[in-house]
Amino acid sequence: MDEKPIEELESSELGTKEYWEKSYETEIQNYRDHGDVGEVWFDEDSQLRIIRWIEKQEALICQDDPIIDLGCGNGMMLVEMAREGYSNLTGIDYSPKAVELAQAISKDQDVHITYKVADLLDKSNVTSLGTFKVVHDKGTYDAISLHPEDSKSMRQIYICNVHQLLQTDGLFILTSCNWTQMELVKSFEEHFSLHQVIPTPSFTFGGAVGNVVTSVVFKKK
Template identity: 45%
Template sequence: MAGAGENSHGCENNSDLEEDRCSENDFGTSELGTKEYWEETYQKELETFKDIGDVGEIWFGEESMSRVLQWMDEAKINENAAILDIGTGNGAFLVELAKHGYKNLTGMDYSPASVELARNVLEAEGLTDVSVKEMDFLNCEGQLKGFDVCIDKGTFDAISLNPDNTEDGKKMYVQCLKDALKDGGFFSITSCNWTKEQLLERFGEGFEFVQELPTPSFKFGGKTGNSVAALIFKTIH
């Protein structure tokens, strides 16, 4: 399991200084935006888990999970709230959510190896009542609905890096998110490719900004900035 430090694996743009805030076209596409890359990655992690029981890398590190869980505590998210982990990867966040007392959990990922890995990890933890679906979030065709909370740690980043139909994919993501959430539902996003201002613009229609979660800062050239943005939104219809 990855250490507790902030992990920006897969990030194409790690500068968040005021003068260096990137436009939507400042970073290019990447293999990190392809299904083939993630299938290969999670197939290796699945084999490692079966060999030695290591769940693999935690996207953005354990601190990223802790800050979202702390917000959920402060927001008094009910233990029976329907929660969707978008792009669940190895299922590590589902495990933490379950250990934190949340009972109505769903994870989804378009990588078959990721889904198998997440199911294996959950089973090893005795969490057999957590649902994990093999599904492309952008092509879920109305199968994801009625969630109180949707959580994204890096999936929107990956979609933004897809070499094919990048802009369409970003627009589809926003619409699919609206469809998945209940009216008044919450959306938590952690990103290393997009700044706070860019995320506020991208999710400006149909969502209300609730708060920014604290992330580690760094200093460069006498300026202070953050390599990761973590925001909470609420749906408004």
Template identity: 35%
Template sequence: MTAVVTELPPSKLGTKEHWDDVYHEEISNFIDHGDEGEVWFGEDTQEKMVEWALANVPPSPDLSVLEIGSGNGALLFGLLDAGYPARCLAGLDYSSSATQLAEIVAVLRDGEKISFTTSNFLEDDPLPLPNSVSPSGGVDRWDLLLDKGTYDAIALGVKDEHGRSPAINYPSRVARLLKPGGYFLITSCNFTEDELKANFVTSETGLVYHSRIQHPTYSFGGKSGSTCASIAVQKPLPAA
């Protein structure tokens, strides 16, 4: 089974220009009013992701955690507040304005500095954490990869000449960058749990389903659902 990304129409939410404008405005708001910016999907969802991390990938000196599309850094700052060492945390975003905002907030928070870089996840390998040692092949691999809305935005990007969403390449990138035994935790508002499983748990990625986060549900017209979905998948350890 290979990934089949649910077709979503292209939107400005899938463009770099949109996010550059959003975070440029948030920088101005932070400078003028001290507002660190929006917590994407809300503080409750972020707290649930931090709780999941604490239960499944607890803080340790040698841990490596990367958020894909880190925006203003809110989720990584949440992990920092929960006891994860800053030297173990990294964020990347293809918007330089987002990276700039996260770095400004980090400076004013004092303490050790989280690594924030401007990078396109679909095209570039993330920069390694300071003092990390790349395995053979030169690609740093991570204990935990996090996504809170980035896959959604990528899926809203302009399709290629074959009509494929840029998100089609995302799951294989995740699998490539995970350490054996490592986890990928994703929260989405555009994809259901079943769709996320179908896209990430495939023969191509080799990833396996691990767990889910329960979000508040609502009922309408005899059906129930949630405003977002979160699942975790894992890269299996090599067979003994």
């Protein structure tokens, strides 16, 4: 493994709670006015790819296993999973407005999902959530990596807290647009080992092959 330290990302307003509260406030208004559920990060194809992958893991994941979505936003990932028959679904987000939006959508779509306001970087919040067979994150580790104060420490806290949330035989599914597969494996290697990579579309530029998003599945070490 490459021994070079991971280079931190440049901080951004996407790493702040204020940014997300403001953006979900607008999204709630749009939902109320036009029924628009808002942004599904990395598009619906990424979401569908992950759900199809989970469905193929019947030997490891049962439909009533506890599943949590970290930084669930509008909760559309969980709504789609509920439609596919998964019944023990929890979504958390540190933005109360995101949780309000997700609750309104799930009520209107007539699916049962538990939503909670919780900060993934707050140990007592995380401890109160319990443990899960599947921990899913699409875009939230990316947002935490853009934290304006000491993103490296924030990433470390996140990694320890996800380790606590995951059951011993559980799977942690992480989708990122900011980190490569190699960087993710290196950042998580102390607590997690790579179980599988969910293939995502790749592009070729100047002879090099790259991916716009990376989806990896980790197991607890």
